[in-house]
Amino acid sequence: MARSYLFIPANEPRMLQNAYVFDADAIILDLEDSVAIEEKHEARHLAKNFLQSHPRGSAQTYVRINAQKDWLEKDLILLKDTKFDGIVLPKLTLEMWALYERKAKALAFDKPVIGIVETPDAFFELDQLASKKKILGLILGGEDLVSSLQSERTLEGRELIYGRSMLKMACAKHEILAIDTPWTTLDIAHLQKDLQHSLTHGFDGKCAIHPNQVPSINETLSPTKARINFALRVMKQFEATKSMRFSLDGQMIDKPVLERAKATLEKAKFYGLLKEELHGHL
Amino acid sequence: MDIYEDLESLLDALPLKDGLRISFHHHLRDGDGVINPVLFALKKRGVKDIHLYASSIFPNYKAVQDLIESGHIKNITTNYLNGPVAKYISEHGLKGTLKMQSHGGRARAFKEKENTVDIAFIAAPAINRDGAISGCEGKNAFGSIGYACEDAAYATLKVAITDNLMPIKYPQIKKGLINHLLHVDSIGDVTRMASGTLMITKDPVGLKIARTTMAFLDTVKAIKNDVSFQSGAGGTSLSITKMFNDYLKAHHLQASFYSGGITKLHVDALENGLVRDLYDVQCFDLIAVKSLMKNTHHHFMSANDYANPNTPGRIIRNLDIVILGASEIDLNFNVNVTTDSNNRLIGGSGGHSDTAEDAKLTIIVSPLIRARTVLIKDRVNTCTTKGMYVDVLVTERGIAINPRRKDLLKAVEGSTLDVLSIEKLQKKAYTLTGVPSHSDHKKTPIGMVEDRHGHVQDTLYKKE
Numbered sequence: 001m002a003r004s005y006l007f008i009p010a011n012e013p014r015m016l017q018n019a020y021v022f023d024a025d026a027i028i029l030d031l032e033d034s035v036a037i038e039e040k041h042e043a044r045h046l047a048k049n050f051l052q053s054h055p056r057g058s059a060q061t062y063v064r065i066n067a068q069k070d071w072l073e074k075d076l077i078l079l080k081d082t083k084f085d086g087i088v089l090p091k092l093t094l095e096m097w098a099l100y101e102r103k104a105k106a107l108a109f110d111k112p113v114i115g116i117v118e119t120p121d122a123f124f125e126l127d128q129l130a131s132k133k134k135i136l137g138l139i140l141g142g143e144d145l146v147s148s149l150q151s152e153r154t155l156e157g158r159e160l161i162y163g164r165s166m167l168k169m170a171c172a173k174h175e176i177l178a179i180d181t182p183w184t185t186l187d188i189a190h191l192q193k194d195l196q197h198s199l200t201h202g203f204d205g206k207c208a209i210h211p212n213q214v215p216s217i218n219e220t221l222s223p224t225k226a227r228i229n230f231a232l233r234v235m236k237q238f239e240a241t242k243s244m245r246f247s248l249d250g251q252m253i254d255k256p257v258l259e260r261a262k263a264t265l266e267k268a269k270f271y272g273l274l275k276e277e278l279h280g281h282l
Numbered sequence: 283m284d285i286y287e288d289l290e291s292l293l294d295a296l297p298l299k300d301g302l303r304i305s306f307h308h309h310l311r312d313g314d315g316v317i318n319p320v321l322f323a324l325k326k327r328g329v330k331d332i333h334l335y336a337s338s339i340f341p342n343y344k345a346v347q348d349l350i351e352s353g354h355i356k357n358i359t360t361n362y363l364n365g366p367v368a369k370y371i372s373e374h375g376l377k378g379t380l381k382m383q384s385h386g387g388r389a390r391a392f393k394e395k396e397n398t399v400d401i402a403f404i405a406a407p408a409i410n411r412d413g414a415i416s417g418c419e420g421k422n423a424f425g426s427i428g429y430a431c432e433d434a435a436y437a438t439l440k441v442a443i444t445d446n447l448m449p450i451k452y453p454q455i456k457k458g459l460i461n462h463l464l465h466v467d468s469i470g471d472v473t474r475m476a477s478g479t480l481m482i483t484k485d486p487v488g489l490k491i492a493r494t495t496m497a498f499l500d501t502v503k504a505i506k507n508d509v510s511f512q513s514g515a516g517g518t519s520l521s522i523t524k525m526f527n528d529y530l531k532a533h534h535l536q537a538s539f540y541s542g543g544i545t546k547l548h549v550d551a552l553e554n555g556l557v558r559d560l561y562d563v564q565c566f567d568l569i570a571v572k573s574l575m576k577n578t579h580h581h582f583m584s585a586n587d588y589a590n591p592n593t594p595g596r597i598i599r600n601l602d603i604v605i606l607g608a609s610e611i612d613l614n615f616n617v618n619v620t621t622d623s624n625n626r627l628i629g630g631s632g633g634h635s636d637t638a639e640d641a642k643l644t645i646i647v648s649p650l651i652r653a654r655t656v657l658i659k660d661r662v663n664t665c666t667t668k669g670m671y672v673d674v675l676v677t678e679r680g681i682a683i684n685p686r687r688k689d690l691l692k693a694v695e696g697s698t699l700d701v702l703s704i705e706k707l708q709k710k711a712y713t714l715t716g717v718p719s720h721s722d723h724k725k726t727p728i729g730m731v732e733d734r735h736g737h738v739q740d741t742l743y744k745k746e
Contacts, residue, residue: 017651017714021490021678055713211486215493272698 001270002026002060003221005139005179006208009034010063011043016050020057022211023218025271028062028088031075040071044078051082062114064088067096073103086112086136091144092129093122112136114179118144123166130170137177139207140167143184155190157197164201172202182207188216195220222271223264231261231268283413285447285463289323292441292464296401300330301356305402305437307430308338308362309417309564313474316405316443321345324354331356331377335399337388337429337585338632341365342474353377359397361385362630371728372626372745380729380742382620382666385429385563386589386596386636387734392432393586396736402437404430404460405469406444413442413460414453417565417582418575420446422472425565425574426544427454431584434459445469452575454582476567482524482547483517490678491647492521494699495605496529498674498681502693504603504643505529508538511557512598512637513605515543515566518647522605523547530556541588541597542633544570544580552579561597563588563633589636591734596640598633604641606634608648608675610662613704615669615684617646618662620731623655625723625745631666636734638671643690650677650711656718658708664731665740675704682707 002025008015010029019027029050035043047063061084065075079087089100092115104110113134118141122129130138142160146152151159164180171178180198183191191213198206199220206217223231237248238258245254268274286292302324306317317336322345324332332355339346339360346367349355357378363371371380383391391397406427408420415434417427422445434440434455441462483489499505511526513519523540524547530537537557540548544562546569551557553573560580565571573580588597598604609628610618617638619629638644650657657677673690675682682704683690694701702710726744733739 014653017654018487018678022486023490055710212484212489 001177001267002205003271004208004214004217005062005205006211006214007034007064007182009043010047010050011035011039013046016046016054018211019050019054020059022214024059024208024211024214025205025218026060026062026085028064028207029084030064031071032064032066032090040066040074044075048078048082051079051084060085062086062088064090064116067091069099072100076103076107076109080107080109084111086114088114088116088139090116090141091119091122092117092138093119094125094128097129097132114139114177116141117167118142118148120145120148123163126166126170127173130174130176135176137179137204138167138171139179140164140181142181153184155193157194160197164197164203168201168203177204179203180206182209183213184209186210186212188212191216192220218271222273223268227264228268228273231264234258234261235265283411283460283463285465287465289319289464289466292462293323293327295462296439296441298324298327298329301333302329302331303333303335303398303400305335305397305399305433306337307404307427307433308336308340309424309427309429309475310405310422310470310472311338311475312340312342313422313471314340314342314405315468315470316403317343318345320403320443321349321355325349325352330354333357333359333378335359335397335433337361337385338630339363339365339367341367343367350374350376357381359383359388360630361388362632363627364629368627372621375726375728375744382630382729382731382742384589384631384635384734385585385633386591386598387631387732387736388429389432389585389588389590390592390734391736392436393590394592394736395436397436399433399437401439401441402430402433404434404440404442404455406442406455407469407472408446408448408450409442409444409460409463410448410450410453410457412457413463414450414457415442415455415460416450416452417454418452418571419450420444420448422469423571423575424472424475425571426562426582428563428582428584428588431455432586443469472568472571475565481517482520485517487649487678488518489521491518491649491676492525494678494681495522495645495647495676496525498645498676498694498699499526499603500529501697501699502690505533505535507535509535510539510541510600510602511537512540512542512601512603512641514607514634515545516607519605519607520545520547522647527551527554527556539597539600541583541601542637544574546570549573549577549580552577561588589633589640589734591636591639598637598640601637601641603643603645604637605645605647606638606667608646608657610659611646611648611657611672611675611704612659612662612669613708615672615675615704616662616665617667617669617672618664620666621664621742623659623663625663625743627742631731635667635671638667639734643674644672645674645676646672647676650679650707651715654715656708656711656715658704658711664742666731668733668739675707677707679710680707
């Protein structure tokens, strides 16, 4: 579980040095789009060195590898004996998955994978992709997708309504993480507007392309105090009545509401938003 | 008051001699147009072994280096210096000595006749025929003239240099003090007063430090109604000022005063009712200048009223919180903002040691690691501010509290703040950078740091 997934270009030592200081729940060392072709080799070695020697912070650590066949293999070879939480696989389709699995198997590489869904093809394969055992979650790659659709990203986000809904639907069906596309300008007010789309569609997390985006993402995707308080009261009433159906403030509480309350409290606990004395309600 | 229309006529009337002691203020900062022509003219007249008492020295003050190199300037007493002059002195020293004072210490030293100045040259944005000076009026109005007040009061001769001889509405230096007036076309370019350092930071590390500082202040419940607050002019400090304003607004609180150098952010807080009064020793931008002129709750103050340790009613005596920077801090919380680790002069106390000593809560904010260099040293290269006056260090990788502040250590118990001892914070940095090797490069003394009470606090050495 993570609210913010911060991309860190693997060819930038200063960014690597500070990778864990920005309070991102997860960092993604990037070997793909943010690294120029002539710097791929250096970036791989910097990433390997970082994973081997940099003291680990509390954030989960992923590596986005390249989709291009030769580079993908080189990335995996260099990452083979390093410790991190999983691979981020770009341009995920069934064909890409087959390629990845073949290469990973040959190298006995067995990390969980978060796939980036960023082509029209992938949307017609979503159900199958989300069902893969090793796939931990899916990221919506909004920029590439709208380019394929000859559309443009807007603050209103209408161009991504279908993509966001479909991706979330598949993730929900297979109980994996749904992670929203990054907002690609550094205007925080615009990011906050875009985050409302993430919230509306029920995304678990959102990617960040700049450290200054992380606080807004963490704040928006955390359960609000009001939701936490309501969830606490629901669970308290449930413990008192032992009934799956009761009334609270005139609202009927039944199983779906109870489950949402439980999920809210689990999330709040995970992100350290619950005071110690309240943990007993979980 | 005698009025002159050209510099040479003025200099003809002044008792120039070798070993002359002269002073300047720095309110126009890099836009100053007074110090260079006066110094070059003194050089032309062959005045040697000048002792320069400039409140600060900025990169634009080219004549200072020229006169040091030619031997016309022998000694310098100042509160802050950077740019080429700082570089030159670091590498070559002076014919005499460099003395670094604080803003409050300079005011005290003038008042107590330790800084004895023969002629004070005062850039005056507007002056009337009685010699009353306003910093807020005229085409080069820079706002508060706080750092020139003691020069005007205690120098043997006072020379005002102005581009506006006119009736004034807001006198800051009272009439009757000025002996000579030089009327010139321009005293500089006030638009160059605000420098790039006066911007809210967009640097993610700086912003992380700012957020952490606010979380600390919230946790220890330091922000209450009537709180008083001061921060420096660095990007991170200004970000904290912005967040401090936001905090007051969100919690429906009002601060009693903000003090020190004043910017648009301080003015915004005043105009939005987040703070009752501003005490302004120096305006950092033109919005602050306008506000000082029109808002009756925006007060001018002299350096003496601001920070002289022997002035009982000094403003910072009532200061609750001050946010300051550091180029180095050591395991005893001593702070260096005067040199880097290689003896290169990079600044000076300004109001750093004054506010740290007087404020109830002194917080140092700085990146723990800058380009593989660790902030926390076993011992600072130069002690600008003593560790006994520093309460907290906030970095992007954790917070260290001075062990003598047991109240703060208790207040953060059980919080989610990443608080650790300064020794552990240093070790945390070393895990990323390695432990630096120690080299002793303190060989040739070039000057001293004087504390605000007039005692020698540390020695400055040449960059080898």
